[in-house]
Amino acid sequence: MWTFQNFIRKFTMPTITSQGDLVRYVVKVTIFALVISLAADLTTQIVFFTSWTAVLRTAIVTTLTVGVIAIPVSWIFGRAQRDLQEAKRRLEAISRTDPLTGLPNRRALIEAVSSPTPPRTAMVIADIDQFDAINDNHGLRTGDVVLQTLARTIEVHLSDYGLVGHMRGEEFALISFETPVERIVNVVTDLLRAVERTPIITPTGAVQVTMSAGIAIRGPEDTFEKLYGDADEALYEAKRAGRSQLKLSGQARQAALSGEAAGRMNLILKL
Known part of the structure; x- marks a missing residue:
């Protein structure tokens, strides 16, 4: 069942277990940030409309700004989440493994x-x-x-x-x-x-x-x-x-x- 809380959790506490998951997370965050930013710009331009040239110029600047900020930030955060989850999996595996024989304990x-x-x-x-x-x-x-x-x-x-x-x-x-x-x-x-x-x-x-x-x-x-x-x-x-x-x-x-x-x-x- 879709809820706003679950939607936000996907961005703040993502499940990332591979490089592919990390790339998909970065793309989703970037698209989400871009949609929100362009929607805010469009609302502003409608209220204070001057010309379509200004609208297009603002959209381009917003897109570049979002890309420059969202991509590296989401990459760093996503990679940290992936490393954290990998560490948790290793600890779980260790807790279920006998250190002498390597067999399940x-x-x-x-x-x-x-x-x-x-x-x-x-x-x-x-x-x-x-x-x-x-x-x-x-x-x-x-x-x-x-x-x-x-x-x-x-x-x-x-x-x-x-x-x-x-x-x-x-x-x-x-x-x-x-x-x-x-x-x-x-x-x-x-x-x-x-x-x-x-x-x-x-x-x-x-x-x-x-x-x-x-x-x-x-x-x-x-x-x-x-x-x-x-x-x-x-x-x-x-x-x-x-x-x-x-x-x-x-x-x-x-x-x-x-x-x-x-x-x-x-x-x-x-x-």
Whole structure:
């Protein structure tokens, strides 16, 4: 709905995200200023009319004056707005990014689940087995290298299936929408096996690591905390079963075993 307030806001608080937006803003401001100035001149000339030559001369002078003033002023203001909005976008991105791994952080994952999502939303929590021992035996810097390397590995294996993020410490997560649970089980199983058989090269030498994972699916009214709690409980069950294990919450297991690949899933979940 058009209002004068919204009209003025477009000039005083423009949304400028590119060079094209900046050019369009300058053109709009210049045209607006020119129309207002010429309208004022025309009104004056009608009241104090002397000759058409004077009207034309005044219009030319007004046009040149508006161009000389409006174009550079609107360009400077528009560029400042563009830089400000770009800085805000960078800060927003930083606030949703884990500085160590470069992956989306817990806040980004929470927002992904809190926003309207498809009915079938799954969460995977993957955790490095005995990570404290890696830090104790090899040092914190080696632990950071392990986290950074695994972040890239997890992203390669899982990013096609949803939002991959770093929750905290040695814990990673995947939020997946509309992907069948049995498919998630397959790709997470492939990830765990890839991690298990690929040593990580660090400044202190090669480090062999394994990961375990838990999978949960979101109920119609479940919050992020409920979904995360179910996935974390499944992860805890996997940890109790040993290294490089995968477990599902009750709902996730039921969904996996009711799919088309129920026989194959039953075999995988028994491993």
